[in-house]
Amino acid sequence: IDASGSPQAVRSGIKAVGPAGRVILVGLGADDVELPVSFIQNREIWLSGVFRYTNTWPLAIQLIADGKVDLDILVTGKFALAQSQQALTAGKQPGQLKAVVYPGR
Structure with a gap:
C-alpha cells in the first residue's frame, strides 16, 4: 500500500511485492508514473488504485486486527533519534522499504 504518491516509492513498493501480490495506490501522486x-x-x-482515503481505514484496521496483514515486515530499518539522518536516507539503499526512528533508543 503506497499513500505517498512518490514515483520512486511506487516503483520500490511494486518491486517488494511477491508473486500474485497486490499493490494499492492510495490518494493522489504524480499524474504519470513509470512502472516496471x-x-x-x-x-x-x-x-x-483507491481515490484518497474514502472507506479505506476501517478495512485496513480490520485486516491488521485479524492478522491478515503483517506490518512488521515493512520495517527494514530501525534507528535511534541520533541516527535520524541515516533513517532519512535509508530508503535509497537496495532492499530498504520503511525506516522507523525510535526516540528512546
Whole structure:
C-alpha cells in the first residue's frame, strides 16, 4: 500500500511485492508514473488504485486486527533519534522499504 504518491516509492513498493501480490495506490501522486511493467506481468501482480482515503481505514484496521496483514515486515530499518539522518536516507539503499526512528533508543 503506497499513500505517498512518490514515483520512486511506487516503483520500490511494486518491486517488494511477491508473486500474485497486490499493490494499492492510495490518494493522489504524480499524474504519470513509470512502472516496471515486465516485473508486474511476470509476477502476476494486481495493481489498483483507491481515490484518497474514502472507506479505506476501517478495512485496513480490520485486516491488521485479524492478522491478515503483517506490518512488521515493512520495517527494514530501525534507528535511534541520533541516527535520524541515516533513517532519512535509508530508503535509497537496495532492499530498504520503511525506516522507523525510535526516540528512546
